[in-house]
Amino acid sequence: MKKFFALVLAAVLCLFACSALAADLKIGVILVGDETEGYTLSHMNGIKQAAADLNLSDSQIVWKYKIPEDQTCYDAALDCIGQGCNLIISNSYGHQTYMVLAAEEYPDVTFVSMTGDFAALTGLDNFKNAFTKVYEARYVSGVVAGMKIAELLESGELSPEKQPNSFDAEGNVKVGYVGAFDYAEVVSGYTAFFLGIRSIVPNVAMEVNYTNSWFDIDKEAAAAEALIAKGCVIIGPHADSTGAPAATQKLLDAGNLCYSVGYNIDMIPTAPTAALTSPTNVWSVFYKELFSAVQNGESVPTDWAKGYEADAVKITELSASCAAGTAEKVAEVVAAIKDGSLKVFDTATFTVDGAAVTTAPCDMSFMDWSTMTAIYEGETVDAIVDGAFAESEFRSAPYFSLRIDGITEIK
Amino acid sequence: MAQGNKHEPLLRIVKRGESPFRLKLLVRIAAVLLALIADALFIYFVTGLDPLAVYTTMFQGTFSTPMRFSWAMRDLASLLLIGIALAPAFKMRFWNIGAEGQVLMGALATAAVMVYYGGKVPNAVLYAAMLVAAVFAGALWGFVPGWFKARLGTNETLFTLMMNYVAIQLVACCVNIWRGQASGLGKLNMRSKAGWFPQLFGQRYNINLIIVVLLVVLMYCYLRYSKQGYEIAVVGESENTARYAGINVGKVIIRTMILSGALCGLTGFLIVGGRDQTISTTTAGGNGFTAIIVAWLAKFNTFYMALISFLLIFLEKGAGEIASAYNLNDFASDIIAGIILFFILGSEFFINYKPIFHLGKHGTITKEAA
Numbered sequence: 001m002k003k004f005f006a007l008v009l010a011a012v013l014c015l016f017a018c019s020a021l022a023a024d025l026k027i028g029v030i031l032v033g034d035e036t037e038g039y040t041l042s043h044m045n046g047i048k049q050a051a052a053d054l055n056l057s058d059s060q061i062v063w064k065y066k067i068p069e070d071q072t073c074y075d076a077a078l079d080c081i082g083q084g085c086n087l088i089i090s091n092s093y094g095h096q097t098y099m100v101l102a103a104e105e106y107p108d109v110t111f112v113s114m115t116g117d118f119a120a121l122t123g124l125d126n127f128k129n130a131f132t133k134v135y136e137a138r139y140v141s142g143v144v145a146g147m148k149i150a151e152l153l154e155s156g157e158l159s160p161e162k163q164p165n166s167f168d169a170e171g172n173v174k175v176g177y178v179g180a181f182d183y184a185e186v187v188s189g190y191t192a193f194f195l196g197i198r199s200i201v202p203n204v205a206m207e208v209n210y211t212n213s214w215f216d217i218d219k220e221a222a223a224a225e226a227l228i229a230k231g232c233v234i235i236g237p238h239a240d241s242t243g244a245p246a247a248t249q250k251l252l253d254a255g256n257l258c259y260s261v262g263y264n265i266d267m268i269p270t271a272p273t274a275a276l277t278s279p280t281n282v283w284s285v286f287y288k289e290l291f292s293a294v295q296n297g298e299s300v301p302t303d304w305a306k307g308y309e310a311d312a313v314k315i316t317e318l319s320a321s322c323a324a325g326t327a328e329k330v331a332e333v334v335a336a337i338k339d340g341s342l343k344v345f346d347t348a349t350f351t352v353d354g355a356a357v358t359t360a361p362c363d364m365s366f367m368d369w370s371t372m373t374a375i376y377e378g379e380t381v382d383a384i385v386d387g388a389f390a391e392s393e394f395r396s397a398p399y400f401s402l403r404i405d406g407i408t409e410i411k
Numbered sequence: 412m413a414q415g416n417k418h419e420p421l422l423r424i425v426k427r428g429e430s431p432f433r434l435k436l437l438v439r440i441a442a443v444l445l446a447l448i449a450d451a452l453f454i455y456f457v458t459g460l461d462p463l464a465v466y467t468t469m470f471q472g473t474f475s476t477p478m479r480f481s482w483a484m485r486d487l488a489s490l491l492l493i494g495i496a497l498a499p500a501f502k503m504r505f506w507n508i509g510a511e512g513q514v515l516m517g518a519l520a521t522a523a524v525m526v527y528y529g530g531k532v533p534n535a536v537l538y539a540a541m542l543v544a545a546v547f548a549g550a551l552w553g554f555v556p557g558w559f560k561a562r563l564g565t566n567e568t569l570f571t572l573m574m575n576y577v578a579i580q581l582v583a584c585c586v587n588i589w590r591g592q593a594s595g596l597g598k599l600n601m602r603s604k605a606g607w608f609p610q611l612f613g614q615r616y617n618i619n620l621i622i623v624v625l626l627v628v629l630m631y632c633y634l635r636y637s638k639q640g641y642e643i644a645v646v647g648e649s650e651n652t653a654r655y656a657g658i659n660v661g662k663v664i665i666r667t668m669i670l671s672g673a674l675c676g677l678t679g680f681l682i683v684g685g686r687d688q689t690i691s692t693t694t695a696g697g698n699g700f701t702a703i704i705v706a707w708l709a710k711f712n713t714f715y716m717a718l719i720s721f722l723l724i725f726l727e728k729g730a731g732e733i734a735s736a737y738n739l740n741d742f743a744s745d746i747i748a749g750i751i752l753f754f755i756l757g758s759e760f761f762i763n764y765k766p767i768f769h770l771g772k773h774g775t776i777t778k779e780a781a
Contacts, residue, residue: 064735069595071687075482082476097597181594368601369591370526375602 025087025295027051027061028080030073030099032092034065037215038264039240043091043114046283053284054291069094077102081109087294089287090114096129103127110294115185117397118366120302121376128300130286131396133307135192136337137279138236139344141261141315142196143333144277144326145234148259149173149201151323158233163257165231172205172406176227178220178237178244179210182411186210188391188400189238192344193261194407197234199349200329206407207232217243224248228258236261242270249274259321266316278316285312305396308337345389350404360384362399423767435762442758446751453750458743465747468736469729483724485616488623489682491720493695493702495623495630496674498711499667500553501703502634504647505560509571511699512578513552513672515692517679519582520548521606522599522690525683526589529605537606542680549676550669552578557668561661575699579692586691598688608685619685626674627713634711643667675699708759726751 029047033040044063051061062083064076073095077088081102089112090099096116103111103124112128113119119129152158153173160167166174175197179186194206207230209223220243224235228251235258237244248260249271260271262278286304293300306312318326336342347357364378381394383401391400403409451462458465473483493510500507521541528537556570590596600606611617634640642663645653653660683690701723709715730748734741 062735063738066741068693070689070691070693078478082478094595094597097601101598183594367591367593368597369593370589370596370599371529372591373602 025056025060025291026083026085027056027291028064028077028083028085028088029061030064030067030076030080030088030090030095032067032069032090032095037240039214040065040091042264042281043283046281046285046287047089049284050287050291053288054295056291067095069098071098073098074102077111078106081106086110087290088112089290093117100124100127110300112290112300115397117395117399118376118378120395121364121366121378128302128304129396130290130304131392131398132281132283132286132312133305133392134279134281134313135188135391135398135400136307136344137281137313137315138189139192139196139337140330140333141236141277141279142193142198143200143329144196144315144318144322145175145193145236145259145261146197146200146204147323147326147329148276148321149175149197149204149233152233152257153201158257163231163233166233166257167231168205170203170205172203173201174230174232175204175206175234176224176230176232176236177206177208178223178227178235178239179208179409180214180239181212182210182409184400185398186238187403188398190236190407191350191400191402191404193236194404195344195349196333198406199333204406208407208409210409210411211239213239215240217241217246220244221247224260225251228256233257234259234261237263240264242267245271245275262316268317268319272319273321275319276322277318280314280316282312282314285310303396305392307392308334343386343388345391345400347384347387347389350402350406352402352404354405357389357402358384360389360402362394362401364395364399419769421769423769425765425767427763427765430762438758438761439755442754442761443751446754449754450747450750454747458737458739460737465733465737468733469726469747471736472728472730472732473725479728481614481616483721483728484620485686486727487717487720487724488616488619489678489686489696490698490702490705490724491717492623492626492678492681493675493698494705494709494716494720495626495713496671496678497702497706498630498713498716499634499640499643500671501706502647502711503643503664503667505557505664505668506568507553507556507571507668507671508568508700508703509552509556509574510671510675510702511695511697512571512575513549513675514679514682514695514699515575515578515582516552517545517549517676518683518690518694519578519585519679520544520676521680521683522589523585525599525606529600530603534605538684541606541684542677545676545680545683546673547676549679550673553668553670553672553675554665557665557672560668561664582690582692582694596689596691599683599690600688604688606684607688616685619681622677622681627717631713634713639663639666708756722755723752 031040031043035041035044062080062085067073067076069092073090077099080088087110091114093115096113099111099113100122103126107126110126112130115131116129119127158166168174177190177193179190190208197204207227209227211219211223213219220237220239220241224244224247227235228248235244235248245260245262245267248258252258252274259276260267260274261276264280265278267275267278285306290300333342360383361380362383363380365374366376368375383389389400389402391398454460454462454465473479493514497507497510521544524541524544528540552574556567556574559565559570560567586596608618642658645656645658646660646663650660682694687694705716705719708719726748730744733739733747734744
């Protein structure tokens with residue numbers, strides 16, 4: 001009987017403690033944009049979803065919109081702390097240098113700099129980075145695109161006779177990619193996309209056009225148009241606007257043979273017949289883990305990176321333009337990624353300068369380029385592990401550094 | 412005034428002489444009250460919120476925590492310092508629209524010294540070099556339009572405005588070089604913290620504040636009691652009078668613009684070293700233009716300028732807090748702050764001018780709007 005009472009007492013105490021903790025969690029959210037911008041919107045939705053799943057009230061979240069990557073970010077973080085926040089999240093890469101200053105001064109508050117890349121190097125217990133393995137979803141979207149190319153080749157709609165412009169000198173089908181910047185994140189993305197296509201259609205070659213901006217509808221549209229004019233039949237974008245899918249739709253309607261893979265959001269409303277699918281992040285998966293960990297006083301990983309294994313990434317609904325059998329193929333590939341039998345950057349599937357890759361040294365240091373010194377010195381790791389490039393394993397932010405054969409960057 | 416004159420218009424505007432202090436105070440209080448009423452209507456009918464709660468929130472933007480107050484003081488320091496820098500130029504009726512660029516040049520010079528000499532020379536030398544470089548760069552950006560105006564009679568409004576764009580492009584170019592392979596510049600000397608102002612009396616922005624307080628007094632005395640200040644006033648009233656009195660107008664213009672630019676450069680130094688520790692094209696943040704309002708409204712009295720700067724900062728912080736607290740679109744909160752500013756600016760009109768209404772044929776009813 002005594003034991004029973006003790007148990008009940010313990011349970012009641014635990015309940016009290018838990019509810020007290022639940023009331024204690026207060027989250028400050030620092031956003032680079034607001035709901036009018038796709039990237040920030042997807043974070044907002046993820047946070048709201050996670051908060052709803054955990055029964056957090058509106059008063060437990062302080063929102064800071066349109067915070068640029070400057071001192072304003074530091075002020076916003078401190079202001080959130082002043083309002084009682086014990087967890088601060090920022091969603092843009094450049095916020096991290098300001099978040100870390102606040103993290104140094106407030107060791108009791110947890111700071112998460114989404115997409116940031118040096119948390120592990122700072123040695124701070126309360127400063128974290130997180131990113132999804134979105135390259136897995138890009139690979140899958142590449143498979144969708146590959147299925148479409150295969151269908152076009154089989155039906156004869158795409159043949160060297162009919163579309164001579166769409167084949168290069170070696171007979172490879174031309175594919176295009178609109179990239180934002182020449183960054184590891186983008187390189188990792190387009191390489192995964194390309195390998196996805198090539199897993200279905202072996203003879204493809206890809207050109208990457210950079211816009212040097214994360215969000216520029218006109219530049220992205222112009223880059224897509226230039227690629228289609230060169231004969232590319234698939235356009236994959238890594239930039240945040242709807243520019244490239246919209247341009248692809250326009251040219252498809254004008255009689256060109258071209259289809260589009262989007263990013264972040266479903267592009268079917270933008271490009272009803274040209275869009276195939278879009279790889280996206282499911283941010284709520286991370287936010288839910290984060291909120292419940294902080295709520296329960298558990299530790300938060302310094303570098304959080306999950307993909308299909310936790311359903312933290314996905315591709316949006318397949319459009320009617322997708323080839324027959326695409327859904328089945330996607331399910332098969334996703335299952336293979338989940339059980340680990342398929343590695344996106346398997347070194348057996350690509351070469352660099354004609355040779356197989358056996359080593360890929362990646363310097364993890366965070367540099368101050370104005371003085372050419374390391375702000376946080378990191379190790380140089382060999383990213384080739386068990387016959388594949390281990391992306392997002394050594395830290396959450398991408399560090400893919402290879403330029404594989406079959407892809408040409410236009411700078 | 413011919414009372415009952417057939418041709419008398421319905422409304423006339425008459426310039427007042429020097430208004431008594433009580434009238435000024437009364438008009439301003441009335442303006443604030445009217446603004447609060449107009450704002451309450453907007454808040455209640457457009458946003459559907461409780462006006463009193465919104466006003467409380469607005470107040471909290473500056474006063475709820477010591478930290479927020481310290482930020483308000485920090486931002487006030489930047490705005491007020493530019494206002495002080497502009498005062499001599501505008502008092503001379505030299506339309507210096509180029510404060511934004513002069514501040515940026517000071518900031519750029521500071522940043523360049525931090526990047527290239529940070530950690531390589533002792534800190535005291537580094538601070539001195541940053542200061543000298545900033546003041547020189549700002550002075551240069553003031554000297555050029557001043558010289559052209561004095562020697563060639565160019566239009567200073569256009570000239571100083573254009574110099575802003577040159578400065579912005581120079582900053583953009585340097586930022587692009589310094590950021591290297593990163594997407595943004597981040598803080599300068601992040602690791603060594605070389606060139607970052609130390610805390611003084613436990614407050615991060617005290618150095619900036621102390622310098623501004625000193626300059627409020629110095630500039631007040633310079634404009635009011637010094638011979639050069641008098642020359643500026645005379646040139647501003649009438650260049651011909653100045654010439655007749657034996658003042659070298661060109662010299663006064665160039666000297667004053669060097670002073671104005673140098674003080675803007677100093678502001679750039681304080682912003683980069685003491686506040687941001689980085690530089691971007693928005694380092695001056697539009698304060699170069701807002702400060703013109705500050706200088707004019709205060710009629711170049713630096714103490715009034717401090718009050719007006721405070722009001723502007725208070726409104727800005729309040730608007731930001733309203734937007735954040737009520738999840739309002741920031742345009743709505745800017746309207747709330749804007750209405751208050753509009754009424755306060757409007758009250759200046761009634762302090763300087765007297766509207767006279769003429770009603771009916773038989774007799775005139777004059778009415779002073781207070």
